[in-house]
Amino acid sequence: MNIPLSEQLRPKSLTDICGQEHLLGSEGLISRIVQRGKPLSILLWGPPGCGKTTIARLYAQSFKARFETMSAVSSGIADLKKLIKEVKDHPLLHTQIILFIDEIHRFNKSQQDAFLPYLEDGTIVLIGATTENPSFSINNALLSRLRVLTLNSLDQMALHKILSQYESKFGPIPLTDEAKTALVQMSQGDGRHLLNLIENIQNFPSKELLNLEDLSRLLQKRTALYDKSDDGHYNLISALHKSVRGSDPDASLYWLARMLEGGEDPQFISRRLIRMASEDIGLADPNALEVALNAWRTFEQLGAPEGELALAEAVVYLALSPKSNALYTAFGAAKELAKQTSQLPPPKIILNSPTTLMKQIGYGQGYIYDHDTKEGFSGQNYFPDDLERPSFYQPIERGFEREMKKRMEYFSRLRG
Numbered sequence: 169m170n171i172p173l174s175e176q177l178r179p180k181s182l183t184d185i186c187g188q189e190h191l192l193g194s195e196g197l198i199s200r201i202v203q204r205g206k207p208l209s210i211l212l213w214g215p216p217g218c219g220k221t222t223i224a225r226l227y228a229q230s231f232k233a234r235f236e237t238m239s240a241v242s243s244g245i246a247d248l249k250k251l252i253k254e255v256k257d258h259p260l261l262h263t264q265i266i267l268f269i270d271e272i273h274r275f276n277k278s279q280q281d282a283f284l285p286y287l288e289d290g291t292i293v294l295i296g297a298t299t300e301n302p303s304f305s306i307n308n309a310l311l312s313r314l315r316v317l318t319l320n321s322l323d324q325m326a327l328h329k330i331l332s333q334y335e336s337k338f339g340p341i342p343l344t345d346e347a348k349t350a351l352v353q354m355s356q357g358d359g360r361h362l363l364n365l366i367e368n369i370q371n372f373p374s375k376e377l378l379n380l381e382d383l384s385r386l387l388q389k390r391t392a393l394y395d396k397s398d399d400g401h402y403n404l405i406s407a408l409h410k411s412v413r414g415s416d417p418d419a420s421l422y423w424l425a426r427m428l429e430g431g432e433d434p435q436f437i438s439r440r441l442i443r444m445a446s447e448d449i450g451l452a453d454p455n456a457l458e459v460a461l462n463a464w465r466t467f468e469q470l471g472a473p474e475g476e477l478a479l480a481e482a483v484v485y486l487a488l489s490p491k492s493n494a495l496y497t498a499f500g501a502a503k504e505l506a507k508q509t510s511q512l513p514p515p516k517i518i519l520n521s522p523t524t525l526m527k528q529i530g531y532g533q534g535y536i537y538d539h540d541t542k543e544g545f546s547g548q549n550y551f552p553d554d555l556e557r558p559s560f561y562q563p564i565e566r567g568f569e570r571e572m573k574k575r576m577e578y579f580s581r582l583r584g
Contacts, residue, residue: 173363177333182226185219187326188319197317202230207266209287209294213302214319217358220297228266236267240274245282252286265292272296273305280310287313321357328352330359334366341366342374347383405440413448417487424483428476438464441482450495452567459485490567498560505558512552547583
């Protein structure tokens, strides 16, 4: 039987698992639940190859429970009802049942609801596994009955430990130390992918150690770990946005490269750069918006890879621009006040009066044409008559907003 290497090296106990010390260490939640001796329903949330299935199996084994598995890809509620009927019909034949649902996020809301009564009456203990953010993929009723445990991508130490476990069982991998380090990096935190790479090397036996160049020729580059349907889409754009806001051009370029490497839509990136220029820079550097718009237009004309450099140029410019959210804050405050006072009409003084009736009731009466004044500024009130004049825009002492502040102070003095 051709058993996959990942199955041959699957840990036999929770203490054998590489990584996830925050859950499996002496103070980790899983360790504490096992010590307590009573299984709880949990949701394992983490990237591919981080050990979700292995943890689920060994968690159930720790309680000597009957372990049943379902996949949301190939199973349905009929399978669940069949299992429950078996348990209900023959209660004395069954110990505690721990049901593992892989890719539980693929069940729709009504399917997820089907688990609720059996969790409530204790018929099953549920372990779900998902790569997607449960806040968006699991309905609230089910989520409230599960302990969400976040698993991390495997770090370098955990991956090297897996490598050592393989060599202890099957002998040395024919790689130089440099190539071994590169092999671990190629796996991108995915233990299963690391073992798959090792299997590829096994298929090409060599009497000599393979160096880094040999390894690169032998193994194909892995597609970047980035799923646009997953919350990674939002996590990475958030990382880019906050790096730009934090004036770190190097981090900004890194996250831009991560998104492009992962196949993100450059139009989406362009739109977000335009948003950053308005939200985080605003009038501290009015040119930032033009740079972002030009990057968008340039990419539309050139496409990839030539147009990617324009996006990189915009990212660096935005990161190094003076920052101000004064305009963003002012507009937010204006929207809130507009929502609260939508019943108030504009003052009659600034309304047009194209008819005799409108003139008779005061439309436009007393309006001063600003260009006819000495300073080009009349100081009239443009807010509703019953609204005390608010102050939204508060420019800061950075970048071009210093000039905007001077202008506001100038008009304020003229207004008296």
